[in-house]
Amino acid sequence: MPFIPLPFVVALLLLILLTVVLRRDGGSSQNFPLLALIILSIWQSVLSGLRWGYDIRTMMFLAPVGAAIVPPLAYAGVVQLVRGSRRFKTWQFGLHAIPALTVVLFLLASRDLIDVLLVGEFVGYALAILLLMRPGADALRLAPFEGAAPAYRAILFTAFSLLLSAAGDTFVFLDLIWTHGEYARPVIAISNLFLLTILSVAAASTGSPSEPVVVVSPPPQVDVAEDAGTMAAIDALMRARRVYRDVDLNLDRLARKAGIPARQISIAINRATGKNVSQYVNEQRIAEACQLLAETERSVTEIMFDVGFQTKSNFNREFKRVTEMTPLQWRERASSIAI
Known part of the structure; x- marks a missing residue:
């Protein structure tokens, strides 16, 4: 040989x-x-x-x-x-x-x-x-x-x-x-x-970027009031338009939707929540997933796609990070509480 x-x-x-x-x-x-x-x-x-x-x-x-x-x-x-x-x-x-x-x-x-x-x-x-x-x-x-x-x-x-x-x-x-x-x-x-x-x-x-970058000049020193205004605008986007459902959502795209510089969004979310922007957005996705698991009979995979995730491994990892449970465990617990 x-x-x-x-x-x-x-x-x-x-x-x-x-x-x-x-x-x-x-x-x-x-x-x-x-x-x-x-x-x-x-x-x-x-x-x-x-x-x-x-x-x-x-x-x-x-x-x-x-x-x-x-x-x-x-x-x-x-x-x-x-x-x-x-x-x-x-x-x-x-x-x-x-x-x-x-x-x-x-x-x-x-x-x-x-x-x-x-x-x-x-x-x-x-x-x-x-x-x-x-x-x-x-x-x-x-x-x-x-x-x-x-x-x-x-x-x-x-x-x-x-x-x-x-x-x-x-x-x-x-x-x-x-x-x-x-x-x-x-x-x-x-x-x-x-x-x-x-x-x-x-x-x-690492994958590849999905679109060209928009160059935004760093903003001046951000104060508490500006942080609060930024968070209010981002929270409104999440609640009213559910932009987190966009599977290609990234920091630049979120900045354009909100009309706020990307760096300002990153600083405000970090100061207000102690998390980075990706963790914050994924938590919005997980929150809706929890609601759908508790209130509907739709499959976990269908819910995963609806809230903005593309891969089951990422969905399960983020779900467990936020809830300390798997999606099925969450559904079982929600069903037992309802009974």
Whole structure:
């Protein structure tokens, strides 16, 4: 039986993942940097299989260049989720290309410095991603509220994966100095596969923005009275128009419906409820779901779609977060109280 290196198996699995993502996010709304990240992960897995499975040493000259491209792609994908589909300017492309170009120069001049460069790059981009996500899930203004929390966690996972990769590269660098690479080979193979896999899964989990962003200037310092007015307007939208039923509702769309800057809405809800906007909107959905479960015989799935959820896993998770019960347990309890 021919030997098939594990990286080739990983590459095949990532190719299947890419196909699923392309089918899910069809159309012009795809997040191309994150798609490119998955494609690059497939390429790096193939290189890893050729290098460590068949000992083709020329692959070691290509792999560092691909590794240098991973953090900028991850960062660009997160930026698109946070700020919309605005294109990077030429100088921004040039700025993010510097690490890969520097790696190419080091390959020609001094390979010893490549590990140090990659460690610094991975740490720098990880911190940049964490900086973008300081507002929490509300930073994802273009992500539908149902998927904002999973996307936020996937992005944090991406940032910490970059940090873990930097830690692995640091270990390999020190191992080459202290033991002349006794443990470098297995650590490199395992850490690379781990990084590529989790980055690809995280990229697939974040989805893609559904519409262009509307740029709104940050408002001045918000006071208590303004918070109260904002909350009154949002509560009225929820009660009168039930805008939470919109499955594609996100922070920008809510801001346009209310005629209030997105940042002002986020600040007001956070101060008034201690929750982010996605949690607040999902709680409005769960409140109506509870009412429908208690007062009608409609199926849980039908109610889930009616109140604005698209997936049963998200619905069940949010329902349990709010009520500490499953939908069926809630219905059973409501029936027993009615009797």
